[in-house]
Amino acid sequence: MPLAAINAQPISAHKINPAHAGFILTPDTMEIELIEIRDFLARHPPFEVLPDAVLDHLPGNLSIRYLRRGGAFPPPTSDDRQYLYIIRSGAIEFRGSDGNLCEKLGEGDFYSSDCRLMDIPEDWHALGSEDTLLYLLDCEKLQQLRQNNEDFSRHFSRSLNERLKHAVSTINRAYMQDVSVMGTKVMNIVKRAPVTIAAGSNIKQAAQAMTENKISSIMIMEGDKLVGLLTDSTLRKRCIVEGVPADAPVTSIVKPKVTTIDRHASLFEALMIMTQLQVYHLPVMDGDKLVGIVTSSDLARHQSINAAFLASDIRKAATLDDLVRTSRTLPELQLQLSNASASAFHVGDAVSSITDAITCKLLALAEVELGAPPVPYAWVAGGSQARHEQTSHSDQDNALILADSVAPAHETYFSTLAKRVSDGLSACGYSYCPGNAMATNGQWRQPLRKWRQYFHAWIDQPEPKALMLACIFFDLRTIYGDASLLDGLKQEVLRKTRGNRIFIAYMAANALSRRPPLGFFRNFVLIHDGKHNDTFDIKHRGIIPITDLARVFALSDGLTAVGTVDRLRNAARSGAVSKEMGENLVDAFEYIATIRLQHQAQQIRQGRTIDNYVSPGELSELERTHLKDAFAVIKDMQEALDNRYQLARFR
Numbered sequence: 001m002p003l004a005a006i007n008a009q010p011i012s013a014h015k016i017n018p019a020h021a022g023f024i025l026t027p028d029t030m031e032i033e034l035i036e037i038r039d040f041l042a043r044h045p046p047f048e049v050l051p052d053a054v055l056d057h058l059p060g061n062l063s064i065r066y067l068r069r070g071g072a073f074p075p076p077t078s079d080d081r082q083y084l085y086i087i088r089s090g091a092i093e094f095r096g097s098d099g100n101l102c103e104k105l106g107e108g109d110f111y112s113s114d115c116r117l118m119d120i121p122e123d124w125h126a127l128g129s130e131d132t133l134l135y136l137l138d139c140e141k142l143q144q145l146r147q148n149n150e151d152f153s154r155h156f157s158r159s160l161n162e163r164l165k166h167a168v169s170t171i172n173r174a175y176m177q178d179v180s181v182m183g184t185k186v187m188n189i190v191k192r193a194p195v196t197i198a199a200g201s202n203i204k205q206a207a208q209a210m211t212e213n214k215i216s217s218i219m220i221m222e223g224d225k226l227v228g229l230l231t232d233s234t235l236r237k238r239c240i241v242e243g244v245p246a247d248a249p250v251t252s253i254v255k256p257k258v259t260t261i262d263r264h265a266s267l268f269e270a271l272m273i274m275t276q277l278q279v280y281h282l283p284v285m286d287g288d289k290l291v292g293i294v295t296s297s298d299l300a301r302h303q304s305i306n307a308a309f310l311a312s313d314i315r316k317a318a319t320l321d322d323l324v325r326t327s328r329t330l331p332e333l334q335l336q337l338s339n340a341s342a343s344a345f346h347v348g349d350a351v352s353s354i355t356d357a358i359t360c361k362l363l364a365l366a367e368v369e370l371g372a373p374p375v376p377y378a379w380v381a382g383g384s385q386a387r388h389e390q391t392s393h394s395d396q397d398n399a400l401i402l403a404d405s406v407a408p409a410h411e412t413y414f415s416t417l418a419k420r421v422s423d424g425l426s427a428c429g430y431s432y433c434p435g436n437a438m439a440t441n442g443q444w445r446q447p448l449r450k451w452r453q454y455f456h457a458w459i460d461q462p463e464p465k466a467l468m469l470a471c472i473f474f475d476l477r478t479i480y481g482d483a484s485l486l487d488g489l490k491q492e493v494l495r496k497t498r499g500n501r502i503f504i505a506y507m508a509a510n511a512l513s514r515r516p517p518l519g520f521f522r523n524f525v526l527i528h529d530g531k532h533n534d535t536f537d538i539k540h541r542g543i544i545p546i547t548d549l550a551r552v553f554a555l556s557d558g559l560t561a562v563g564t565v566d567r568l569r570n571a572a573r574s575g576a577v578s579k580e581m582g583e584n585l586v587d588a589f590e591y592i593a594t595i596r597l598q599h600q601a602q603q604i605r606q607g608r609t610i611d612n613y614v615s616p617g618e619l620s621e622l623e624r625t626h627l628k629d630a631f632a633v634i635k636d637m638q639e640a641l642d643n644r645y646q647l648a649r650f651r
Contacts, residue, residue: 034059034060035059037059037062037088037135038055038056038058038059040088041055041058041059041086041135042055043108044086044108046151046152047152049149049151049152050145050149050152051149054145054148054149058137058145061137061138061141062086062135062136062137063083063135063136064133064134064135064136065077065085065133065134065136066131066132066133066134067090067092067128067131067132067133067134068128068131069128069129069130069131069132070127070128071127071128071132072125072126072127073085073092073111073126073127073128073132074111074126075134077136081138081139081140082115082138082139083115083136083137083138083139084110084111084112084115084136084137084138084139084142085110085111085112085134085135085136086108086109086110086134086135086136086137087105087106087107087108087109087110087111087132087133087134088107088132088133088134088135089107089132089133090106090107090128090129090130090131090132090133091104091105091106091128091129091130091132091316092104092105092106092109092111092126092127092128092129092132093126093127093128093129094120094124094125094126095124095125095126095127096121096123096124097123097214104129106315106316107315107316108315111126112142115139115142115143120297121214121216121297122214122216123214124297185263185264185265185266185267186261186262186263186264186265186266186267186269186270186282186284186294187263187264187284187291189267189294189298189299190263190284190291190292190293190294190298192292193292194219194283194290194291194292194293195209195210195213195215195218195219196218196219196220196221196290197209197218197219197220197221197230197250198220198221198222199220199221199222199227199228199249199250199251200249201220201249201250202246202247202248202249202250203235203239203244203245203246203247203248203249203250203252203253204246204247205250206218206220206230206250207235207246210230210232216231216232216280216281216295216297217229217230217231217232217281217293217295218230219258219283219290219293220250220251220254221290224288224289224290225288226258226260226283226285226290227251227256227258228250228251228254228255228256228258229254229255229258229281229283230250230253230254231280231281233280234253234254235253238253238254239253258283259273259277259279259282260282260283260284260285261273261282261283261284261285261294262284262285262286263284263285263286263291263292267294267299270282270294270299271299274296274299280295280296281293281294281295281296282294282295310326310329310333310354311353311354311357313326314326314354314357314358314361315357315361317361317365319365320362320365320424320427323358323361323362323424323427323428324427324428326358327358327393327428327429328429330351330354330392330393330429331392331393331604331610332604333350333351333354333392334347334351334391334392334597334600334601334604335601335604335605337350338597338598338600338601343590343594344589344590344593344594344596344597345565345590345593347391347597348384348387348388348389348390348391348593349388351390351391351392352384352385352387352388352389352390353388355381355385355390355394355430356381356385356479358424358425358428359379359381359398359421359425359479359480360479360480362420362421362424362425363379363417363421363480363481364480365420365424366416366417366420366421366424367417369420370413370416370417370420371413373413373414373417373481374406374407374409374410374413375402375403375405375406375407375410376402376403376481376482376485377400377401377402377403377414377481377482377485378400378401378478378480378481378482378483378485378486379398379399379400379421379439379478379479379480379481380398380399380400380401380476380477380478380479380486381397381398381476381477381479382397382398382399382437382472382473382475382476382477383395383397383472383475384397385397385477385479386475386476386477386562387475387477387547387562387563387564388562388563389543389547389563389564389593391596391597391600391610392429392610393428393429393430393431393610394430394431395430395431395432395433395434396422396425396426396430396431396432396433396438397433397437397438397472398421398422398437398438398439398444398479399437399438399439399444399445399473399476400414400417400418400439400444400445400446401446401447401448401451401485401486401489402414402445402446402447402448402485403447403448403482403485404447404448404449406447414445415440415442415445418438418439418440418445419440421439422438422439422440435472437472437473448485448488448489451489452489452492454469454473455473455489455492455493455496456496458470458473459493459496459497459500459503460503462502462503462506462507464510467506467507467510468510470507471510471548471551474493474551474555475551475562476490476562477562490560491560494555494558494559494560495558497555497556497558498555498556498557498558499556499558500556501645503555504552504555504556504645505645505646505647505649507551507552507555508552508641508642508644508645508647509645509647510548511545511548511549511551511552511638511641512638512641512642512647514540514541514544514545514548515541515545515635515638516541516542516545516631516632516634516635517536517537517541517542517631518628518631518632518635524536524616524624524628526616527613532613534615534616534617535613535614535615536613536614536616537612537613538592538595538596538599538612538613538614539596539612540612542592542596542630542631542634543589543592543593543596545634545638546564546568546585546588546589546592546634547564549585549634549637549638549641550564550567550568550571550585551567552641553567553568553571553576553577554567554570554571556576557570557571557574557575557576559571559574559576564589565586565589565590568582568585568586568589569582569586577637581633581636581637581640584633584637585633585634585637587630587633588629588630588631588633588634591626591627591630592627592630592631595614595619595623595627596612596614599612599614599618602618
């Protein structure tokens, strides 16, 4: 049936199979069930990119299966068709022949091996680790959707590695590289000697060797030289589909050039090669010697203990206690990423995404208890969470933007909602904002029209308090709810700030209020307050000065980016700052943030509360030299900004 025909059908329950689902749908409840399915699909990638008209009719083309805990997956079907399986609730575990957990799918994840969109190792077996409800979409219907929706199709064209990051990418992120693999070397996950076959062998012999060894690929050798790589996919496409006889030379169906990777390369490099070249197997070399192979499945196994599972646990949490238990692992996640030499950018991105997930779950739980919101709203975050630059358990910075249709009678609902979420975040380790910049403060729980008044007043009357608030609220990002409430406001604000020389000058002067801890002779200026003697505050004297500069550039040129690095790079492209200075500031920001992460990692190892007070004595001489260079970059840019706007007039 063509997709146009699917779209022409009214929503119906003719594909819903109550017998398999384990429950009975009455005519009245079938319509409700279909709408609920439609809303579920609309919240999860890749279905959220489908047009509304397609989503409206898609539930009528699904079947339902109920898999009891311990049941084999995929479950048997009553026909010979093949399906895409979407996990509605519950969990599916994949284990290798040794019984070890290799992968886990939860709510919103999908399995598409039957539709030939992923290659699952032959020695993997799967079962329901919980009672699981599944939605089934016929592979033919899936193909029709792909042919008619480019964005939807593009999702399925990605490598297995990106698919397995689905749990993280659903946390309001279009793409999230799981950084726990960043510093791990390829050689650390190669578990067996390479399985090879001589170049003179035929296709049948190669296929037999692959079957006997239970592998999805085999390497072809001429003596000690690697000359080809045969995979299951190549066998299907070049031999079976094209009709090449099984007694033909194996070299006749493989490409002569093989992409390889050095044993000392990181898994991040392996992942990037797989993603860019759309390959799933990389022979591992030690110089000219073949030592093994790394596959997309190997990466999946390695990633099964990281942030993706943490995000999955958050999505499945049923109570605040569940979230609290999960949130306790955040410092360990930060330590794991730091140990793997992940960049500060990736650590901040990962930790912020987990915070997003916790916030979204708290809001969802609150809505279940309080009922549907009376009017649309946007829960927005500020500060490091908004910029994707958090470390574990930072302070809260949040607010509520309410639709202008909100009435006084709705105040109780939203004040209660804000308190539930803010208290929940506190229980999960996120401290209340010392400045009370939270949605629990009625000042920051306002309709859109009031927020417009706030921003216009801050821009038109840039007094000290207004500048302080501007630094908080000019970095907002929607976490949950109606994103259009913030999007329209941001566009309006940026139009007003762009080229507004007086306002930008005040913001620049405010940005210069925090100077790097560097004396005239490049010595560190240290704190002597009795509590943090002989240290410097690397956050407020190193990271925030760059964040403030990036914000000035973004507002002056009307740039929509929120993250510091994105703002600096966009500012360099727009001419708000020179390309060289933009690159220097990015490098300085990354280096200072990395030193901060190393400092906090050591505190986590020692079981101490993390802070931002770094002693020069804990740094090597080389680290101190580089850190002074980074501080010097900030100092140079601040002086340049001072001269550009003649800021003495605004102090």
